[in-house]
Each structure stands twice: as C-alpha cells, then as structure tokens.
Amino acid sequence: xxxxxxxxxxxxxxxxxxxxxxxxxxxxxxxxxxxxxxxxxxxxxxxxxxxxxxxxxxxxxxxxxxxxxxxxxxxxxxxxxxxxxxxxxxxxxxxxxxxxxxxxxxxxxxxxxxxxxxxxxxxxxxxxxxxxxxxxxxxxxxxxxxxxxxxxxxxxxxxxxxxxxxxxxxxxxxxxxxxxxxxxxxxxxxxxxxxxxxxxxxxxxxxxxxxxxxxxxxxxxxxxxxxxxxxxxxxxxxxxxxxxxxxxxxxxxxxxxxxxxxxxxxxxxxxxxxxxxxxxxxxxxxxxxxxxxxxxxxxxxxxxxxxxxxxxxxxxxxxxxxxxxxxxxxxxxxxxxxxxxxxxxxxxxxxxxxxxxxxxxxxxxxxxxxxxxxxxxxxxxxxxxxxxxxxxxxxxxxxxxxxxxxxxxxxxxxxxxxxxxxxxxxxxxxxxxxxxxxxxxxxxxxxxxxxxxxxxxxxxxxxxxxxxxxxxxxxxxxxxx
Amino acid sequence: xxxxxxxxxxxxxxxxxxxxxxxxxxxxxxxxxxxxxxxxxxxxxxxxxxxxxxxxxxxxxxxxxxxxxxxxxxxxxxxxxxxxxxxxxxxxxxxxxxxxxxxxxxxxxxxxxxxxxxxxxxxxxxxxxxxxxxxxxxxxxxxxxxxxxxxxxxxxxxxxxxxxxxxxxxxxxxxxxxxxxxxxxxxxxxxxxxxxxxxxxxxxxxxxxxxxxxxxxxxxxxxxxxxxxxxxxxxxxxxxxxxxxxxxxxx
Numbered sequence: 165x166x167x168x169x170x171x172x173x174x175x176x177x178x179x180x181x182x183x184x185x186x187x188x189x190x191x192x193x194x195x196x197x198x199x200x201x202x203x204x205x206x207x208x209x210x211x212x213x214x215x216x217x218x219x220x221x222x223x224x225x226x227x228x229x230x231x232x233x234x235x236x237x238x239x240x241x242x243x244x245x246x247x248x249x250x251x252x253x254x255x256x257x258x259x260x261x262x263x264x265x266x267x268x269x270x271x272x273x274x275x276x277x278x279x280x281x282x283x284x285x286x287x288x289x290x291x292x293x294x295x296x297x298x299x300x301x302x303x304x305x306x307x308x309x310x311x312x313x314x315x316x317x318x319x320x321x322x323x324x325x326x327x328x329x330x331x332x333x334x335x336x337x338x339x340x341x342x343x344x345x346x347x348x349x350x351x352x353x354x355x356x357x358x359x360x361x362x363x364x365x366x367x368x369x370x371x372x373x374x375x376x377x378x379x380x381x382x383x384x385x386x387x388x389x390x391x392x393x394x395x396x397x398x399x400x401x402x403x404x405x406x407x408x409x410x411x412x413x414x415x416x417x418x419x420x421x422x423x424x425x426x427x428x429x430x431x432x433x434x435x436x437x438x439x440x441x442x443x444x445x446x447x448x449x450x451x452x453x454x455x456x457x458x459x460x461x462x463x464x465x466x467x468x469x470x471x472x473x474x475x476x477x478x479x480x481x482x483x484x485x486x487x488x489x490x491x492x493x494x495x496x497x498x499x500x501x502x503x504x505x506x507x508x509x510x511x512x513x514x515x516x517x518x519x520x521x522x523x524x525x526x527x528x529x530x531x532x533x534x535x536x537x538x539x540x541x542x543x544x545x546x547x548x549x550x551x552x553x554x555x556x557x558x559x560x561x562x563x564x565x566x567x568x569x570x571x572x573x574x575x576x577x578x579x580x581x582x583x584x585x586x587x588x589x590x591x592x593x594x595x596x597x598x599x600x601x602x603x604x605x606x607x608x609x610x611x612x613x614x615x616x617x618x619x620x621x622x623x624x625x626x627x628x629x630x631x632x633x634x635x636x637x638x639x640x641x642x643x644x645x
Numbered sequence: 646x647x648x649x650x651x652x653x654x655x656x657x658x659x660x661x662x663x664x665x666x667x668x669x670x671x672x673x674x675x676x677x678x679x680x681x682x683x684x685x686x687x688x689x690x691x692x693x694x695x696x697x698x699x700x701x702x703x704x705x706x707x708x709x710x711x712x713x714x715x716x717x718x719x720x721x722x723x724x725x726x727x728x729x730x731x732x733x734x735x736x737x738x739x740x741x742x743x744x745x746x747x748x749x750x751x752x753x754x755x756x757x758x759x760x761x762x763x764x765x766x767x768x769x770x771x772x773x774x775x776x777x778x779x780x781x782x783x784x785x786x787x788x789x790x791x792x793x794x795x796x797x798x799x800x801x802x803x804x805x806x807x808x809x810x811x812x813x814x815x816x817x818x819x820x821x822x823x824x825x826x827x828x829x830x831x832x833x834x835x836x837x838x839x840x841x842x843x844x845x846x847x848x849x850x851x852x853x854x855x856x857x858x859x860x861x862x863x864x865x866x867x868x869x870x871x872x873x874x875x876x877x878x879x880x881x882x883x884x885x886x887x888x889x890x891x892x893x894x895x896x
Contacts, residue, residue: 598735604750
C-alpha cells in the first residue's frame with residue numbers, strides 16, 4: 165500500500181466527533197403518531213386550546229398528503245409510526261435560571277463547546293440550547309430584554325407572548341405548505357422565538373443550538389423570527405447528534421418575517437451525524453426554511469454550511485413581497501461517503517425593484533450525490549427585478565455526483581437574470597503544487613476547498629467562519645486519492 | 646549535496662530517463678539543456694517527487710539521505726524547491742495565505758514555532774523587495790489571471806520565502822519578455838550563496854546570460870551526453886542541437 169493510501173485509510177476511518185450520548189433520564193411519548201399523541205404533546209407543553217386545534221388541523225391535512233418523491237435522493241420508506249415524537253430530559257423542577265438546570269445537561273453542551281454560563285461565553289452571542297424536544301436554557305435573556313428584544317424557547321413564547329405567536333406562526337410557512345412542514349406543524353415540540361422591536365439593532369448574535377440525544381426520536385423544532393420595522397438581527401443555528409445505526413428524522417420549520425426596512429441574517433452550520441462510511445445510520449434532514457420580506461426595503465440573507473446528515477432536503481427561500489426588498493442565499497454543501505444532498509433556494513419576486521443573489525458551492529466526495537435545486541420566479545408586477553445566480557460544483561474523486569437543477573420563471577419582461585455555473589475537480593496538479601511547497605495533503609485539500617468556498621464563508625460571522633472552515637476540512641479528510 | 650546515479654524513470658509505458666548521472670555541490674549552478682522531449686522536465690519532476698513518474702533504477706543522494714524514499718512534502722521541507730514551468734492556479738487562496746501555510750509547516754518540521762502575523766509580514770516585505778514584486782499581486786488568488794511574467798515572478802518570490810538549499814528552475818524563462826527575464830534572473834542571483842545550489846532547466850541559452858552557470862549539461866534521449874562550462878551553452882546557441890545528435894549517433 166502506498167503511503168498516500170495509508171493516509172487515506174487512516175483519515176476516512178476517523179470518526180464523527182460529536183457521536184457520543186449523554187446519560188440523562190428522559191420522559192418520552194410512546195412510539196407512533198395519532199391524534200392522542202398530539203394531544204399528549206400539547207398538554208405536556210401546557211398549550212392553549214387554539215394551538216392544539218392548529219396542530220390537529222395540520223395533522224389531518226398531513227394524513228392526506230404524500231411524501232415528496234421529486235428530490236434527487238433515495239432512501240427506504242420511513243415508517244412514521246416507528247418514531248418517538250416527544251422526548252424531554254427529565255427535570256424535577258422547571259428551571260427558572262441556570263442554577264436549576266441539570267448539571268449533566270450543562271456538561272453536554274460544554275462538551276460541544278457551547279457554554280451556557282453567560283460569563284464564560286463570548287460576549288457577542290446569546291444561545292438557546294435545545295436538546296431532543298425541549299429548550300433547556302436561553303442565555304442573555306435579561307440583557308436583551310432591556311432593548312425590548314424577546315429571545316426565548318418557542319414553548320415559553322407560546323405562554324408569554326401568545327399574541328405574537330398566533331399572528332406570525334404559519335404566516336410564512338402555512339401548515340399545508342408541504343409534507344414535512346405539515347408534519348412539523350402537527351408535532352413540533354420546541355424551538356426558538358425571537359422578536360426584534362422597531363428600530364432596534366440587536367447588539368449580539370442570537371443562536372440556537374440543537375442536539376438530538378435520545379434514540380429513535382425525531383426532532384421537530386420550529387424557529388420564528390419577527391423583525392419589526394427598521395430592525396436588524398443576525399441569527400445562527402448549529403446542530404449535532406450521536407452516532408446511531410438507525411436513521412433519525414429531523415423535520416424543522418424556520419420562518420422569518422421582515423417588516424419595512426428590517427434586515428435579518430440567518431446562518432446555519434449543519435453538522436448532524438452523516439452515517440458511517442457504508443451509509444448506515446445518520447440523520448434525515450428534511451427542513452423548510454423561508455423568509456418573507458413583507459415590508460418595502462427589507463432584506464433577508466441565508467447563509468448555510470451543510471456538512472452533515474445522511475440526507476439533506478432543504479431550500480431556504482425568500483419571498484420578496486415588499487418593493488425594493490432583497491433576498492440572498494449563500495451556500496456551501498459538502499457531501500462525502502454515502503451522503504445525499506438536494507439543496508438550494510427559491511427566490512420569489514413579487515414587489516418592484518426586488519433583488520436576489522444566489523451563490524451556491526457544492527462539494528462532492530466519496531460516493532456521495534450532491535444536487536443544487538433552485539427556483540427564481542419573477543411575478544407579473546415585479547418591475548425591474550434582478551437576480552444573479554452562481555452555482556459551482558467541485559468534484560473529488562470519480563465516484564461521486566454533482567447535479568444542478570435551476571428553474572427560472574419570468575412573467576415580467578423588465579426582469580434581468582444572470583445564471584453562471586461551473587464544474588471543476590481538485591486537480592492532482594493543485595495538490596502536487598502544495599506538496600512541493602511543504603504543505604501536507606490534508607492541509608492542501610483544506611486550503612483548496614476553503615479557497616473555493618471563500619465567498620460563502622466570508623458571509624458568516626467571524627467566530628463561526630473559523631469553525632466552518634475547520635468543519636469543511638474535517639468532512640473532506642481523506643477524500644483525495 | 647546532490648548525487649544522481651544511473652537514474653531511470655518512465656511515465657505510463659514510456660521510459661524517459663535512461664541513466665542520468667549528476668553531481669551538484671553547494672554554491673554551484675548547473676544548467677540542464679537539451680532539445681524538446683529530451684527529458685529535462687521529467688528530471689525536474691522526478692527530483693521533486695511527482696507521482697506519475699515511476700523510478701525504474703538508480704539512486705539519488707541528497708545531503709546524505711535517500712531522496713527517492715522521501716514524500717514530496719518532505720523533500721520540500723528538507724529544502725528542495727521546484728519553480729514550476731506552469732504554475733498552478735488555486736482560486737480563492739491568496740499567495741500570502743498559501744505562503745503562510747507553507748512557511749509554518751516547514752517551520753513545524755524543523756521544530757520551530759510558527760511565525761506570528763507581524764514577523765511573517767516583515768519577512769514577506771523583505772523578500773518582496775528582493776524580487777521586485779508588488780503586494781497587490783500577493784493579495785490576489787494564487788496565479789489566477791496572472792500574466793506569464795507575473796506567474797514566474799511569483800515562483801521566485803516563493804523561492805525567496807522558503808530559502809531552499811536546492812532550487813530547481815524548470816523552464817523559468819519560457820513566456821518571459823526581456824524585462825521580466827531580467828527581474829526574475831536578478832531575483833535568483835540575489836538568492837545564490839555558497840550554501841545553496843541551483844539547477845536551471847532551459848531550452849535556450851538566453852537565460853544563462855543572466856544566471857551564469859558553473860556547469861552546462863546537455864540532455865538527449867534521457868541521458869547526459871555532454872557536459873562543460875558556460876561556453877558550452879554559447880556553442881549550442883550558435884550551432885543548435887543537431888551536432889550533438891550527430892555526435893551521439895556516431896558514437
């Protein structure tokens with residue numbers, strides 16, 4: 165065996181870093197899905213009657229829907245009756261502050277590099293930590309409260325701010341939107357809620373960290389961000405899960421509502437367990453993310469670094485309803501081994517002078533399949549709409565696939581649309597050039613890939629950009645050879 | 646410093662090097678000349694450790710070590726530098742970032758601490774002056790959209806940064822106009838010392854007016870068929886390669 169092959173062997177056998185589990189007592193619903201389970205979840209969360217009705221309506225609709233078959237991914241049929249829809253760490257008292265939180269849970273997040281102790285954290289970030297079905301802690305709540313910013317778990321928001329939840333939940337992603345959004349609406353258990361009042365610029369990054377811990381459990385969280393007129397917020401989401409042989413389902417919904425001149429920047433570093441080298445286990449990541457630029461001059465920007473999950477099915481989108489509103493989508497999607505990703509965006513131009521920008525960088529290695537799927541729709545009254553799309557694919561090795569499915573619908577002749585696409589391979593020449601300068605192969609791949617993804621990584625908040633760079637390198641270790 | 650004995654190598658099924666013998670001492674400049682297809686670039690690639698070439702026979706001793714047993718990055722870290730004939734583009738990676746990675750990996754190999762940003766910049770500024778290169782070029786993605794001259798100048802800048810013991814310049818003069826040739830050669834001359842050696846691979850004598858060699862070797866059909874002083878290069882320039890070919894076929 166040549167030295168290169170040995171290195172390759174060593175690296176590909178390296179294991180997923182966050183694959184451990186925490187030994188905490190949990191309280192779970194029985195397996196399966198029916199109206200009683202939904203009533204169980206709703207009563208566990210002490211929800212008002214209208215919300216239970218909302219869930220049941222979603223459930224009844226879902227039972228009439230069919231799982232989408234159009235994504236370019238294959239997997240065995242999911243038995244929805246074999247999933248646990250509610251699992252929560254057992255806590256004797258409802259924690260009022262951090263001292264009441266089970267130390268085991270705090271340790272879990274510390275192991276992930278997420279400190280829930282405020283003084284230990286970087287001062288620039290507030291976190292809502294979600295484990296399995298519930299939020300365990302939200303930091304910096306008081307400090308944000310002084311500015312009128314609401315940042316709390318979804319469950320808490322239902323209790324304390326029902327008027328906001330009632331008004332905005334489902335306003336961007338209706339319960340009938342798609343199969344997985346309907347499922348989520350029926351069984352969602354927690355998530356994050358955030359409201360930025362008029363004219364307020366949120367002084368710190370807000371972030372949610374999702375962790376699946378329990379076995380056989382699906383994670384169905386909802387995030388709702390409402391940005392009032394002229395406000396600004398930057399939001400970050402991260403996630404990990406233990407290594408398990410079975411596939412686990414994650415079907416989340418994220419809704420962003422931006423009023424006049426509001427700006428929301430939403431960044432994701434997705435690192436769910438991708439399964440092993442043979443494709444056993446891993447998370448099915450079926451997520452609906454959508455932002456509504458409701459007011460004139462508003463702006464929503466999605467940035468995602470997707471490295472994990474066995475299957476990713478995700479299209480963070482923008483509905484540009486307000487005149488002069490702006491939508492952006494920056495994405496790096498990496499697939500290795502047996503991973504499959506079908507990801508992209510939708511930009512729906514409704515208002516006048518609306519602008520959108522799509523920058524998608526796909527990287528496929530191993531035997532993985534990586535698809536970009538994007539839609540740009542210019543509606544009739546969207547005078548002078550502009551779109552620029554750049555879709556690049558980078559292939560490593562000769563057993564992987566890269567696919568691009570761009571859809572463009574234009575109903576207004578004043579629109580201007582540009583679409584650029586490239587496909588390239590990491591060349592032996594590039595690697596050798598680096599080696600000849602004394603750079604080892606692993607660092608060479610990291611350097612080349614980070615260079616390729618730079619335009620997207622530059623969009624991430626500073627500290628997360630560094631984390632994302634490391635993650636990219638880690639995901640691709642050993643994939644050249 | 647470098648002793649090559651009976652080196653034979655092939656690519657795919659074609660044998661290119663048919664028994665090269667060469668001895669290079671510190672402080673010396675050797676020019677390897679020869680017609681197209683004689684194996685000049687193959688020799689440079691084999692010394693740098695390019696995988697596509699398979700060594701069939703022979704040995705290469707570099708500073709008392711078996712060069713052929715070393716991985717390409719190890720050779721680089723031990724002071725072997727190849728200035729590429731066709732420098733490769735790496736989009737999104739600036740020369741500065743690239744060099745920082747290289748310098749620090751080499752330092753790590755030597756058991757030294759990585760250079761902090763300030764010291765790195767200081768070293769870089771010095772070397773920039775030496776090879777007359779502008780910082781704006783170094784901020785750009787490596788070799789992307791560079792002119793032929795800019796690429797070659799960038800190679801010499803990297804050579805200055807890495808301070809190799811043995812530098813191999815592979816057709817560094819190709820694609821250069823006379824001004825660029827002068828700047829690149831000046832850079833190389835400034836980097837010459839009694840401790841390091843340079844192998845200049847070239848088709849034309851023109852470069853050797855600027856980088857004056859101690860020895861000139863003529864490579865033909867994968868063998869060194871003639872060696873001499875710098876005047877051999879002038880003779881080749883005047884008479885072309887045909888007389889060498891004739892000489893070889895007669896013998």
